[in-house]
Amino acid sequence: MCHLFVGNMMSGILDLQNNLAPLVADFAGLRGVDAVKVDAACGSGGAALRSGLMAVASGELESALVVGVEKMTDRHPHEVTAALATAADADYEVEMGVSFVGLTALIMRRYMHEYGWKHADFAPFALNAHANAVHNPFARLHHKITVEDFEKSAMIATPINLLDASPIGDGAAALYIVPAESVRGGTRILVAGSAAATDTIAIHSRADALFLTAAYKSAQEAYKQAGVGPKDIDVFELHDAFTIMSALSLEACGFAERGQGIRLGLDGDILPGGRIPVTTRGGLKARGHPVGATGVYQIVEVVQQLRGECGQTQVLEARIGMAQNIGGSGATIVTHILKKD
Amino acid sequence: MCHLFVGNMMSGILDLQNNLAPLVADFAGLRGVDAVKVDAACGSGGAALRSGLMAVASGELESALVVGVEKMTDRHPHEVTAALATAADADYEVEMGVSFVGLTALIMRRYMHEYGWKHADFAPFALNAHANAVHNPFARLHHKITVEDFEKSAMIATPINLLDASPIGDGAAALYIVPAESVRGGTRILVAGSAAATDTIAIHSRADALFLTAAYKSAQEAYKQAGVGPKDIDVFELHDAFTIMSALSLEACGFAERGQGIRLGLDGDILPGGRIPVTTRGGLKARGHPVGATGVYQIVEVVQQLRGECGQTQVLEARIGMAQNIGGSGATIVTHILKKD
Numbered sequence: 001m002c003h004l005f006v007g008n009m010m011s012g013i014l015d016l017q018n019n020l021a022p023l024v025a026d027f028a029g030l031r032g033v034d035a036v037k038v039d040a041a042c043g044s045g046g047a048a049l050r051s052g053l054m055a056v057a058s059g060e061l062e063s064a065l066v067v068g069v070e071k072m073t074d075r076h077p078h079e080v081t082a083a084l085a086t087a088a089d090a091d092y093e094v095e096m097g098v099s100f101v102g103l104t105a106l107i108m109r110r111y112m113h114e115y116g117w118k119h120a121d122f123a124p125f126a127l128n129a130h131a132n133a134v135h136n137p138f139a140r141l142h143h144k145i146t147v148e149d150f151e152k153s154a155m156i157a158t159p160i161n162l163l164d165a166s167p168i169g170d171g172a173a174a175l176y177i178v179p180a181e182s183v184r185g186g187t188r189i190l191v192a193g194s195a196a197a198t199d200t201i202a203i204h205s206r207a208d209a210l211f212l213t214a215a216y217k218s219a220q221e222a223y224k225q226a227g228v229g230p231k232d233i234d235v236f237e238l239h240d241a242f243t244i245m246s247a248l249s250l251e252a253c254g255f256a257e258r259g260q261g262i263r264l265g266l267d268g269d270i271l272p273g274g275r276i277p278v279t280t281r282g283g284l285k286a287r288g289h290p291v292g293a294t295g296v297y298q299i300v301e302v303v304q305q306l307r308g309e310c311g312q313t314q315v316l317e318a319r320i321g322m323a324q325n326i327g328g329s330g331a332t333i334v335t336h337i338l339k340k341d
Numbered sequence: 342m343c344h345l346f347v348g349n350m351m352s353g354i355l356d357l358q359n360n361l362a363p364l365v366a367d368f369a370g371l372r373g374v375d376a377v378k379v380d381a382a383c384g385s386g387g388a389a390l391r392s393g394l395m396a397v398a399s400g401e402l403e404s405a406l407v408v409g410v411e412k413m414t415d416r417h418p419h420e421v422t423a424a425l426a427t428a429a430d431a432d433y434e435v436e437m438g439v440s441f442v443g444l445t446a447l448i449m450r451r452y453m454h455e456y457g458w459k460h461a462d463f464a465p466f467a468l469n470a471h472a473n474a475v476h477n478p479f480a481r482l483h484h485k486i487t488v489e490d491f492e493k494s495a496m497i498a499t500p501i502n503l504l505d506a507s508p509i510g511d512g513a514a515a516l517y518i519v520p521a522e523s524v525r526g527g528t529r530i531l532v533a534g535s536a537a538a539t540d541t542i543a544i545h546s547r548a549d550a551l552f553l554t555a556a557y558k559s560a561q562e563a564y565k566q567a568g569v570g571p572k573d574i575d576v577f578e579l580h581d582a583f584t585i586m587s588a589l590s591l592e593a594c595g596f597a598e599r600g601q602g603i604r605l606g607l608d609g610d611i612l613p614g615g616r617i618p619v620t621t622r623g624g625l626k627a628r629g630h631p632v633g634a635t636g637v638y639q640i641v642e643v644v645q646q647l648r649g650e651c652g653q654t655q656v657l658e659a660r661i662g663m664a665q666n667i668g669g670s671g672a673t674i675v676t677h678i679l680k681k682d
Contacts, residue, residue: 012380013353016435018427019382022539022672026546032558034537035673036388039353039378041360047377051392058398060535086359094357194401196375198363205367217373331363332376 002176003061004028004035007048007068008292011037013083014075024067034061040196041087042241043327044068045295046334049175050194056177068296069172080168084291087328089202101165101242103203103329105157108244111210112159115259119159122243123150124265125278126163126285129240132272133282135312140169140288164243166283171290173297180341189303192320193222193337201331210259214333215252215324222322226337230254233337234318235305236276237298239326240283249324250276253335272313280305280313295325299336306340343517344402345369345376348389348409349633352378354424355416365408375402381537382428383582384668385409386514386636387675391535393518403519409637410513421509425632428669430543442506442583444544444670446498449585452551453500456600460500463584464491465606466619467504467626470581473613474623476653481510481629505584507624512631514638521682530644533661534563534678542672551600555674556593556665563663564595567678571595574678575659576646577617578639580667581624590665591617594676613654621646621654636666640677647681 004025012018021035040047045068052064072080081101085094088103098106112118126145133139145163153162180190197217203209223229230253238249247261255276256264269275281287281301284294302321304310318340325334345366353359362376381388386409393405413421422442426435429444439447453459467486474480486504494503521531538558544550564570571594579590588602596617597605610616622628622642625635643662645651659681666675 009359010353012351012424012427013359015431016423016427017431018350018354018380018424019429019542019669019672021381022669023430023542025539026541031541032539032555034559035539036392036537037380038392039359039380040362051377051379051396054399054401055392055395057401058395060395060398082357083353083359086353086357088360089364090356090358196377198366198373198376200367200372201360201364214373218375328360328363331360 002030002033003055003064004030004033005048005052005064005066006035006037007044007066007295008037008070009039009041009044010070010072010083010291013086014080015071024069040332040334041327042291043295043325043332043334044292046323046325046336047196047295047332049296049299049336050196050334052177053191053194056179063176063178066175066177066296067172068293070290070292071170072168072290073170077168092202101160102157104242104244105160107203107209107329108159108242111244114210117262120147120151121262121266122164123147124270125240125243125246126150128270129279129283129285132280132313133286136281136287139282139286140167141286160242166241166285166289169288169290171288171293173293173300175296175299187307188341189306190339190341191336192226192339195221195225196332196334198332199330201328203329210248212248212252212330212333214330215249218333218335219253219324222335222337226339228320228337232320233276233322235280235302235315235321236278237301237323238278239324240279240285241289241326245326246278253324272315277315280310280315295334298323298325302338306338343371343374344396344405345371345374346389346393346405346407347376347378348385348407348636349378349411350380350382350385351411351413351424351632354427355421356412365410381673381675382668383632384636384666384673384675385633387664387666387677388537388673390516390637390640390677391537391675394532394535397518397520405518407516407518407637408513409634411631411633412511413509413631414511418509433543442501443498445583445585446501448544448550448670449583450500452585455551458603461488461492462603462607463505464488465611466581466584466587467491469611470620470624470626473621473654474627477622477628480623480627481508482627501583507582507626507630510629510631512629512634514634514641516637516640528648529682530647531680531682532677533567533680536562536566537673537675539673540671542669544670551589553589553593553671553674555671556590559674559676560594560665563676563678567680569661569678573661574617574663576621576643576656576662577619578642578664579619580665581620581626582630582667586667587619594665613656618656621651621656636675639664639666643679647679
């Protein structure tokens, strides 16, 4: 029998529907199945997959359906901003009046100060995401942008402007997972690594605000499980909720030295034909970031790459892909590595 | 390494702290561990245990810490009432103005009408819970009540009065689970059955509003896994959020015919020395019902019974115990069976 894992963050706050799993099960034609909601803020989709994987691996379930979903547009944007802030520390960050984008802005400003980058240096992450989204029918934003657009876009929380940030939206994605040995025919995509780690929820409690320790830990564990390293990854769907997060994720996962993730963008290494292609289907920036769905979208997109279904943004001969889903400003990070069999 | 599963329903709504798992990990001295929040409304504790069990059974983790927690007293009661209602159907129940207790009141009234019971017939469930809680130092309410108290208590939503209902409160409980073979010495308590099932979230969509289909399904599956039946259960920690739920749970799990769960109370079968002792540590009614913690409390209490630690409410020679945790008005139901090795 199929069991259901639903990744979602804000249904209780924004939709007043907390007990989401039985509802999704019912409307997906699975009324009555074992179903549960997994919540790791913006990392909920990746966390739901991880819970489903362990459940199937336990032999308890024959298969699992992993659904990521978020409905964010029924409420006024200021309510959505408040809801998103519940991913941060309620007592010592949000209570002081900082929104989630405000917190990330502090990280970005510090990074620019520490390593000497200017705002335009972050543009390649946004430009690449938008350029790739044009070729993804499931992406939310289908227009390219230029460095000039990037620099002229509206300021949200200095130094983060509109084109540094992923948009609010509704969305859902799903994965069906089964034991590898039960798959007959077709291209098998194996989960070779699955790991998660946490950090303090408040940024000020971390030894280093510019290093995603949980990304480092979960990536290292996933590499170990898969028997690979950063040089073996053909495509990396990272969590570009804001451009700064792309840089930090690339650094923590071993693709760049600290403070130098920006360079991968400037040098074109992140393009579909580059050394470490990222956000090949548009990423959070342009495919969209319906929070609980994001981590599941990322896996779907890695699978599409490994199956060679990505057309103009196809990474040639992609055999090993990675996805990293971040909850909060780095408090929960889930990393998966998939391999084409 | 230990991994953390946090059962919680309302931290995002009531405490504005959605990403709870890394916070609990940090403050429990486990900063950095893999940690996730599991949400199945009032069934979150049981669902968190079930997720933890499957993860440990997968061989992926060496052990898991399962924490159930809810903090409900920082807000005005009307906000808590609204938050609890997110366990019901937002569009077709709550939107119409029905609170969660209001919904349960409709079920109770229908049950009384259908089977001819009067309100006082439900008293034994509340009296037993209060009498048992007197001997549980961790219980919230330490006073016995009489049938007269029960009948005279304040009306909340006809026919549910104050003493039919479990109180709002803060609380937490924890379980540490490891593979059975890794336990050396002491009394081993084995999880012999673990199952969950769902139903429609709205009561009006169910074929029969007076039968907990998900309780029946999950109990049958747990019985099968454990190789036991209702007659083998020595103690049953059921989900007595309201007295009516005790009757429905006993009926769905095979301890009474439909409409006759009430009789187990009237006949004294539910007392610690009875045929099927329930709420032996006070239950949701008198031990308390801090929502996400409840399902974990229930397991702790079954363990205490199987270890013979319950003093005056000890069930003699208890070897097999069951716990059932309900999310919503029956939308998610998790059943566990534990055995003394």
